[in-house]
Amino acid sequence: MLSVHAVQDPIKHQAILNASIEVFAESGFGGADVQVIADRADVGKGTVYRYFGNKKDLFLATADAGMRRLEASILEAIEDVDDPVDLIRLSAKAYASFFQRNPKFAEILILERAEFRGSIPDTHLVYRAKNRGILEEVIKRGVRDGLFRKVIVREATSAFANLLYGTVVTGCMEGESRRLESTVEYAIDIFLQGILRNQKGEAPR
Amino acid sequence: MLSVHAVQDPIKHQAILNASIEVFAESGFGGADVQVIADRADVGKGTVYRYFGNKKDLFLATADAGMRRLEASILEAIEDVDDPVDLIRLSAKAYASFFQRNPKFAEILILERAEFRGSIPDTHLVYRAKNRGILEEVIKRGVRDGLFRKVIVREATSAFANLLYGTVVTGCMEGESRRLESTVEYAIDIFLQGILRNQKGEAPR
């Protein structure tokens, strides 16, 4: 668990996390001032430190919270879905939709990568590893069923994840996040055409 | 031009840039100490400011230099190449190869995105826009020649760029940059299968 500091008041805990997302996303890690976070969360600066220990752990907890929400969003979107193509398409769509609705989290995502590259159990990587397993199963099944080509599952999974990640990181700049969902959809169409055994039609969409 | 400051000594100018790449890549933007950069470049701290104005501009110039080298690498790789598929494949390979050989630049790339998201004419975006034009021409020609499906050129280009970008950013962590080239190759195979009119074979590679 990231938060070894006991949580006394879940309301305050959440208020601080919400303020953190805002401030870190706006100012970056180095540029963020813990005092500003405290002010926006309407708590004393000491309280921020009581709950999260230090600036770095606060940031990591913020990223962690974002990843949890993302994961929940995706899992909810693919609940009861069984078809591999639908699974891929819907999870990608949920991924894009999440960051389109929460562009601040895309900033957190990139900041974590930039500030703590590998030096620390990268929250995003932890979640990626976990969800990657699910995706690999889906692709493996698609290949087994003759739906997909005999792709190298691990490589195809990486391509999928990197495509989504690159699109979000690139697309969430300058408030361009509005088109994120459709950009991802088109990219995933190409990806699917790339691994499907029988091409479905002329051109995507 | 980014460096409005007159360059007196190209040797020193380059030494500072080289030191910058190292230090920024190692420590991030906020964590980098201009004194350390000056020391590694074997010049006085004042000289760094003489040549680059301030820390931010130094960073931007560093990123700019990286982009120039990347661009040169790619252009060299596709010189005299005419076939759209080859053009796509070889430019992707050159892109991956560059970051595999210069993983520090991948850090610079991500730092620029993280620290200066949109607030500043993003060097990377400038180059991307420029090279995107070239790529769009290639895809447009592939479509016209019946080699590719009737994809939406702009979307396909984005997918290609985001796929490369995501792979590099993700792949250059933890010293995993070794496999970067092959990961990109596989991903581009899927991408190509995704836009080719006639699938070339069973599975990529």
Next chain:
Amino acid sequence: MLSVHAVQDPIKHQAILNASIEVFAESGFGGADVQVIADRADVGKGTVYRYFGNKKDLFLATADAGMRRLEASILEAIEDVDDPVDLIRLSAKAYASFFQRNPKFAEILILERAEFRGSIPDTHLVYRAKNRGILEEVIKRGVRDGLFRKVIVREATSAFANLLYGTVVTGCMEGESRRLESTVEYAIDIFLQGILRNQKGEAPR
């Protein structure tokens, strides 16, 4: 009385004082954390403030308690003793023995001198003044009886007190408190030889 705050529970009061000795002796006044004292005393932080008002007063009360114990130790040791030489020797021995058994108090002693030099009715000085009177009487008597030289009583008393104080403060470092008693004994032998009218023997001890 130092503690104007009414004492509700003598057990807690004492527990806090005991914890204070430990923590102040270990960490100094500035370095001590009231929370740590509360934890060691097994009471809430608020209770510490209830009983002692503030950190400074807590420290002063701690020093006060030490002085009381020291005084009791010495008075007990010289009870029923009448000979001036024995009185001097035994009180010095009791002084040394007390700090050898309670080296933490030597730290408190030095901290009080260091942190509150004169700004505050120095507990140690209060006790010193009181006990100094007793000692002056003893020396005055020794002089009157022809046992001691015609020393200036006030100066001799000061020399005695400063000798003891200096030895304890110097000797309680580095866990060297073990030899404290014998060091004081030897020093007092020299002191006694210095004020005795007729030297008793060749060399002390």
Next chain:
Amino acid sequence: MLSVHAVQDPIKHQAILNASIEVFAESGFGGADVQVIADRADVGKGTVYRYFGNKKDLFLATADAGMRRLEASILEAIEDVDDPVDLIRLSAKAYASFFQRNPKFAEILILERAEFRGSIPDTHLVYRAKNRGILEEVIKRGVRDGLFRKVIVREATSAFANLLYGTVVTGCMEGESRRLESTVEYAIDIFLQGILRNQKGEAPR
């Protein structure tokens, strides 16, 4: 050497040390504000850190400087002196005179003992060890010459040092330092009478 930080300007170096003596003596270690020291030295706060690294090292350097001056004072006073009794008397007098003229240093002395008890190569102890050797030689010679009793040299030296230390620490409070010299003189008379083979007269002074 304590000061690993290169000294660029001896004037500033000294100005900071002078300000340090004042501020530490007035406010204690924890109570001292480096900004105040910088202000009194008429330099920027950063300059203080440039020259002394951190607050603790600044304090230690301050104590070190005091010890050097004390040592120089004493050595100057006993230059060309040969008689053991004179050596003892004059060095004690110089010791007292130094602290009477520089009562702030007495505060530094006690602060060092209080804050850094043994945790750090105590500057005072280092000097004491060095000068103790000289004193031991003097007493040894006095004993050999039949001038002093057959005292245990080490114990007598400790008694002497502790007597001086205790007197200074006790006597420099509340601006009582005026009487320091005479108090020490009287105490040393008793000490000398205590170790002399043949008592010189009735009573000291």
Next chain:
DNA sequence: CATGAATGAGCCTTCATTCAT
């Protein structure tokens, strides 16, 4: 031009103290 000593704004973090429960 080049330098690096000097500066001080800025920010993280601690902890004495308070007060609602």
Next chain:
DNA sequence: TATGAATGAAGGCTCATTCAT
């Protein structure tokens, strides 16, 4: 009465930037 969560003033330290030499 006892508690300990909350607070924010205070201060150590860093480092981008400047400017006298």
